[in-house]
Amino acid sequence: MDISIHASFLPQDDPEAAIAFYRDTLGFEIRNDVGYDGMRWITVGPPGQPGTSIVLHPPGADPGITEEERRVIAEMMAKGTYGGIVLSTKDIDGLFERLQAGDADVIQEPTDQPYGVRDAALRDPAGNMIRIQQAR
DSSP states (O other): OOOOOOEEEEEOSOHHHHHIIIIIISOOEEEEEEEETTEEEEEEEOTTOTTOEEEEEOTTOSTTOOHHHHHHHHHHHHHTOSOEEEEEOSOHHHHHHHHHHTTOEEEEEEEEOTTSEEEEEEEOTTOOEEEEEEEO
16 A cells, blocks of 8 residues: 655644744745635645645634634643644754754753654644654
């Protein structure tokens, strides 16, 4: 079977802050920026990997979601417990230095984990957990 991950979705509640973080801090390309009815969906991805993207979407935009569910989503985003993604790099320490210089919201400095990776954690402007790992 030939299957790959094309896109993953993370919520964003401030399109300009999301663009600044993913483009300027992480160095991703902006691939698409679509507005509809006062909302924006922004597609970003790492340079040189056109087949893999992250879609930054308005939380609770699905018309089937209730107001109560929207409230819960907003609360979870504020706590940083709603969305997350794991990225990888060949140089976690070098990348971490760059991220710190860019005022990233650091949660964990690079740490050797018992499961065979060295990783760090930060949050994007919407509170999503971004873990970045380097295989040992």
